[in-house]
Amino acid sequence: MAFHTLIVDDSSAVRAFVRVSLEDADFARVQEAETGFEALQLLASHSFDVVIVDVNMPDINGLELLAFMKKSPRQQGTCKILISTAVDGLDAQRGAELGADALLEKPFEVEELRELIRSLLDPVAEVSG
Amino acid sequence: MSDPRDNVQQEFLAEAQELVEALSRDLLLLDEAHQRGERVDSALVNEIFRSVHTLKGIAGMFGYKHVGTIAHALEDLLDDLRLGRTIVGDPLLDVLFDSVERFQRLLALEDPQAPEEKSGVDAYVAAVRSIGAQPATEDGDPLEQYAIGSAVLSVLTEYEEHRLRACIREGMKLYRLRATFDLAAIDDSIETLRDVIHDDAEIITYLPSLEGGNDESIELVVLLASHVPEAELKAYFEGRYGTIEVIEERAPLPTNPPNPTLIPPDTRSELPPSDDDWGQASLRSLANSVRVDIRKLDDLMNVVGELALVRGAVSRVVESFAADPKHRQSLQELDRVGRGFERQLSELRMRILDVRMVPLGQVFSKFARIVRQAAREHDKQVRLVVTGANTEMDKLIVEELADPLMHLVRNAIDHGIEPVDARMRLAKPAEGTLALNAYHKGSNVVIEVEDDGCGMNAHKLRETAVARGLLTAEAGHDLTRQDMLNLVFLPGFSTNTSVTDMSGRGVGMDVVKTNILRMGGVVSIASEHGIGTKITVTLPITLAIIRALIVTVGSRPFALPIAAVREAVPYSPKDVRSIQGRKVVTMRGETLPICDLARLFGLQPRGRQAGRFVIVCAMGTRELGFVVDELVGQEDVITKSLGKTLSSVRGFAGAADLGDQRLALVLDAPALFTEYFEGAGAQLGAETHA
Numbered sequence: 001m002a003f004h005t006l007i008v009d010d011s012s013a014v015r016a017f018v019r020v021s022l023e024d025a026d027f028a029r030v031q032e033a034e035t036g037f038e039a040l041q042l043l044a045s046h047s048f049d050v051v052i053v054d055v056n057m058p059d060i061n062g063l064e065l066l067a068f069m070k071k072s073p074r075q076q077g078t079c080k081i082l083i084s085t086a087v088d089g090l091d092a093q094r095g096a097e098l099g100a101d102a103l104l105e106k107p108f109e110v111e112e113l114r115e116l117i118r119s120l121l122d123p124v125a126e127v128s129g
Numbered sequence: 130m131s132d133p134r135d136n137v138q139q140e141f142l143a144e145a146q147e148l149v150e151a152l153s154r155d156l157l158l159l160d161e162a163h164q165r166g167e168r169v170d171s172a173l174v175n176e177i178f179r180s181v182h183t184l185k186g187i188a189g190m191f192g193y194k195h196v197g198t199i200a201h202a203l204e205d206l207l208d209d210l211r212l213g214r215t216i217v218g219d220p221l222l223d224v225l226f227d228s229v230e231r232f233q234r235l236l237a238l239e240d241p242q243a244p245e246e247k248s249g250v251d252a253y254v255a256a257v258r259s260i261g262a263q264p265a266t267e268d269g270d271p272l273e274q275y276a277i278g279s280a281v282l283s284v285l286t287e288y289e290e291h292r293l294r295a296c297i298r299e300g301m302k303l304y305r306l307r308a309t310f311d312l313a314a315i316d317d318s319i320e321t322l323r324d325v326i327h328d329d330a331e332i333i334t335y336l337p338s339l340e341g342g343n344d345e346s347i348e349l350v351v352l353l354a355s356h357v358p359e360a361e362l363k364a365y366f367e368g369r370y371g372t373i374e375v376i377e378e379r380a381p382l383p384t385n386p387p388n389p390t391l392i393p394p395d396t397r398s399e400l401p402p403s404d405d406d407w408g409q410a411s412l413r414s415l416a417n418s419v420r421v422d423i424r425k426l427d428d429l430m431n432v433v434g435e436l437a438l439v440r441g442a443v444s445r446v447v448e449s450f451a452a453d454p455k456h457r458q459s460l461q462e463l464d465r466v467g468r469g470f471e472r473q474l475s476e477l478r479m480r481i482l483d484v485r486m487v488p489l490g491q492v493f494s495k496f497a498r499i500v501r502q503a504a505r506e507h508d509k510q511v512r513l514v515v516t517g518a519n520t521e522m523d524k525l526i527v528e529e530l531a532d533p534l535m536h537l538v539r540n541a542i543d544h545g546i547e548p549v550d551a552r553m554r555l556a557k558p559a560e561g562t563l564a565l566n567a568y569h570k571g572s573n574v575v576i577e578v579e580d581d582g583c584g585m586n587a588h589k590l591r592e593t594a595v596a597r598g599l600l601t602a603e604a605g606h607d608l609t610r611q612d613m614l615n616l617v618f619l620p621g622f623s624t625n626t627s628v629t630d631m632s633g634r635g636v637g638m639d640v641v642k643t644n645i646l647r648m649g650g651v652v653s654i655a656s657e658h659g660i661g662t663k664i665t666v667t668l669p670i671t672l673a674i675i676r677a678l679i680v681t682v683g684s685r686p687f688a689l690p691i692a693a694v695r696e697a698v699p700y701s702p703k704d705v706r707s708i709q710g711r712k713v714v715t716m717r718g719e720t721l722p723i724c725d726l727a728r729l730f731g732l733q734p735r736g737r738q739a740g741r742f743v744i745v746c747a748m749g750t751r752e753l754g755f756v757v758d759e760l761v762g763q764e765d766v767i768t769k770s771l772g773k774t775l776s777s778v779r780g781f782a783g784a785a786d787l788g789d790q791r792l793a794l795v796l797d798a799p800a801l802f803t804e805y806f807e808g809a810g811a812q813l814g815a816e817t818h819a
Contacts, residue, residue: 010183011144011183011186011187012140012143012144012420013137013140013141013144013145013187013190013191014186014187014190016136016137016140016141017137017141017187017190017191020136020137035316036335036337037315037316037319038316040312040315040337040347041312041313041315044312044343044344044345044347045344055286056179056182056286056288058179059319059332059334059335060334060335060336060337061284061285061286061289061334063283063284063285063286064284064334064335064336064337065337066284067280067283067284067336067337068337068338071338085182085185085186085204088286088287090287091286091287094283094284094286097283098283098284106185106186106189106190107186107187107188107189107190107197108190
């Protein structure tokens, strides 16, 4: 079954890239959020298998969303991937402390992302049967 | 179906373009503030950083290596700037302004990895790197003096933390505003909050909390820094938005223990089942806009044209029943419905047109950069004053306008505005003014490029034209002052013998005029010697609909864009003379070459020669009369492309539906002029090809 994935990034090109990368061959179903506020709306009403968040966004940043998901009952089993770039090194480190399951540095390749999600979700699939 | 990756590529290019345009606009604001000696707006610097940062991220993912390299170098520089490690100055502004053009050029490349670009990119990166960061002044961490809480500090990005420190150093007080927002309308509420806070405070960040929130609402802790006294803020926010409290200074640092009510992370299977009503929940997007390829709008407009044809066909069927009295009542009803349909159709047409409209500010913002650069190169002081940047017109025209306007702006700085010392001698202000004004006038947009420079010497223009053989001395003698000014539009005319970097690029005012004409516009010139020059460009708001004169030739309809038409006069075959193999008539003492369209298109002209018309068209300073059979009238028509197979046929700009199931070919006046005068320039007297 396709994974439910949420991509939160203020860049529409990155969102489109992630969507096309993951929706290929029905690997995942992808929803998009352009802002932290939009992500909050979705996180309040949906459970996701994977949430991919850009660290550096205006208003609500990726770290704040990670902290929110950590506390949100709905997102307890969710795999959290934080996207960053080399310049956000410090921010990425904080993300790891806030419970990000993986850090993904931009630019990344299609296969890199799919492989990362596979490796993160397989053990989960075994646990939950 | 198209490869989704192509669409993603388009998405990338569109976003990259938007980012570069935003960068360009923001740099102008930064430059203006710097020139006025104002303090750097941190939000603006952050915006600039974000544009470059995002551009770098996406360029890497889409294989735009050079764009990525430049963005990367700038990102470091801008990061230093926003974190206070470097300052705004001319060297910094120069490399930033330079980047805009580089990005635009690199994004337009066929091969985004082109190896021949590498040396230029490397040199640019070296220039960026040479603007080194200065070590930040270390005076202890002011954050440690505040009871912000580690839970909050742990979710701040490095930049937000830096802003907090900067605000504290500027003597602002820190506040925590707790407010609950309705999730469905959170975007509007935040917008309102931002408006309210506006200049009174800086919003550092919004922290979502779970306390006080549920599926419908959420509590946010808004971290603010402000100079406004606590009591004032309290009076405003309390009760209206929630509670506001000042974050006290010099309090012991409390450590928030992790929330003990957390659900352990391995209880996934016990959670409510994941939603299968995926599409049903409210997924209202916060960004209420979509990007659309303008060709899709053209397609829509074509459908509107088809609908108009269907409507016409229905009317004719209805008419065929009109003779029968027993249908009278039904026909009246049908007529009423038909008129309603037409109203809706024209409404639809207007709305599609509206979608194509973009503000002219998009192109004006490019000029500010040019003005800045040009003025510096020429040691002139130029102030750019823009009015009407919000005036909207068709996206395609705005794109096409960039080059002609650029030329006019460069001309104004290069030839118009005098150097500072010359202006001082003339008792003019040292700083010259270049005004770009745009406004709507009927269904046209008027754009003025006005400078308070040296103006044009009309008589000198005439001398130059005669000296260059563009005009005989006798012909020059009869010219009015306005005619003399218009000489600058002649091909091959240039008053300045020295070729400069700025405008001496082999394209003159004649090219500007031709380009404007091609868009169905007109350009005029007003100039006072010693006072200044104003070039006025008038263009239709859209090219999708043009005002055309409908004529018939050999009983077929043709449309002539009204912008090119000067007048229509009755044709009298007996006045036609032949000069060097070309037919001419004499009009008000002037010789007018004529072209019989029936002959040109190989059509059989209407039998009777009398009663035909000559449509006098003007392009630049040339006039040509087209002989047609009948004048039908003026109409707003939608020009459709002739398609690939017919695109090589010269002389036609496209086809237009006339609404009665007849299709008119739209004549391409500039192409017909070229066709007619090509190779014959020398014989036509005054004008020669340069």
